[in-house]
Amino acid sequence: MAPPPDRERLGEFDIIAHFFAPLATDPASLGLTDDAALLRGGSRDDLVVTTDTLIDTVHFLPGDPPEAIGHKALAVSLSDLAAKGAEPIAYLLALSLPEDDSLMQSPEWLEGLAKGLEQLQEEAGAALIGGDTTGTPGPLTLTITAIGRVPEGQAVLRSRAKPSDGLYVSGTIGDAALGLRLLRYPSLAERWGLSEDEAAYLVNRYREPHPRTTLAPALRHHANGAIDLSDGLGGDLDKLCIASGLQARVEASRVPLSEPATKACQSDPALLPALLGGGDDYEILAAIPANRSRAFEIDAERAGVRVTRIGSVDAGPPTTAVFIGADGAPMNLERRSFSHF
């Protein structure tokens, strides 16, 4: 497809100079003019490094606004850092733009992408320090590698939960799974009895998840183990249990739902298992020892994050976590975890 006549085709260097250099606010980036970034040594902090790929139609929907795509690509990696108790420092963006897509190569679209990244990086205190921009015959693909720091030895791992720890989640669960359904089948909003604002809230929770960066210090100070909820509460809890060699039990009625999600579940009670297994919430699941529970709740509240105790882990061979329903019987979560693979 030919580029629109009113503008030249943008080259790799134009794209970097015009749209990404303004995000390179840290000297580590070398102004994005070199092939590498340079992080000064000499700190006693440990570094946490994580990488995640997002692909059009796999991890977001075709036609999603570029601001939302930029936001989500960075949010996913910052969420991993938050779960480790790390403060974001920097990130690298490997961007593969579809060769024949004149929209995604337009200044307006690229500016939207950069804006989505910029808003979140400013909130989180991170900066773009490097990357790679290339064309692809395939779909839009973004890989972000994020780097965070954590005081020496204080990183929170998913493998360190201990028997009798309480299980906490941040925020509310299942909004993103409902938001994705609404994007695919907009008429569900009416069936679920949702107002326009309520439906928009759920859609936005899917499109622009907010990483729980501010919760990192409370996790460092109080959590034995933690994981971010990217693939779904059921599946990610299973991962925490397997890594820590524990069993888990969750009271489904304690799992915090937003008002729109509560409304949807009231109109269709069969939704609850789907919410508990649905991905993309990017909330944090943490294992907190009993003698730290109160302090964790207080520190989380100070950080502006609501946390809710939903169950506990215990000794015993790791099995899939048990979710107890309103009738006192274990629930069947069907699909326990969302897999993009």
Add this chain to the structure above:
Amino acid sequence: MAPPPDRERLGEFDIIAHFFAPLATDPASLGLTDDAALLRGGSRDDLVVTTDTLIDTVHFLPGDPPEAIGHKALAVSLSDLAAKGAEPIAYLLALSLPEDDSLMQSPEWLEGLAKGLEQLQEEAGAALIGGDTTGTPGPLTLTITAIGRVPEGQAVLRSRAKPSDGLYVSGTIGDAALGLRLLRYPSLAERWGLSEDEAAYLVNRYREPHPRTTLAPALRHHANGAIDLSDGLGGDLDKLCIASGLQARVEASRVPLSEPATKACQSDPALLPALLGGGDDYEILAAIPANRSRAFEIDAERAGVRVTRIGSVDAGPPTTAVFIGADGAPMNLERRSFSHF
């Protein structure tokens, strides 16, 4: 396409556990069981971080052996580290496997990919510390983020070349460009008068470039500026000149060619400009001050790398580098630089 009947479809966790966990030989990887890697702090070294994406048919050819693809994906990033004078420590691999390609999801193919990575990481002293594995409706895509270390303040940047510095290249130039042509048009081997071994040598230089990791200390000690030759000598020299604010002049007859490349140029002299502008060599171009030339040559030789002085940089507004031909007149390089975008 259905998977072959004799094996199950491999999931993300099977792939990580069977093929990639053996590459995670550094405790920083947390055994690839977490969402992030953990690098211990407390070192005075600076860290160099670089990310590169390779896409099927864009950066390598359809049907290339998986060993070569794994090798090349890592080589490209290690080459950037070498040009900064950095020693490799670790890398993360974001791997997007075509959803419907049963070959690329087969154990044999994945084992080949892992083997290509393993051989090079052992040579270079780096280890896999993290990644992301996902399916894609598009082509095979690999993004590697590599991390290296360099003593405090000693990183070599492309922006620090100084007037009168000599320009050196490692190894030989243009082999990869010839190798790519041979892969596309195998009958050229005969036209260029190459034996089977000579043609295979050039193809291998394209498929499995060797990053000049061992040259890093000599670059740190002696180079004012350096860049790796990924896009072509002409284009990458221009980048060094622009970043350093200098002009460059190269004697084309001094540019070192391999024996097969010399043979090909003798049979078709029109090839020389294409070699000087052709990409994928992953050699190093370095700017060395006159009083360091001899020491650089000696240290490079000790590191097992041949380096050749091909010209110099000088003060003056940056322009595209001048390549002087055998007739004493400036050459026209046609395509100065290979762009994958």
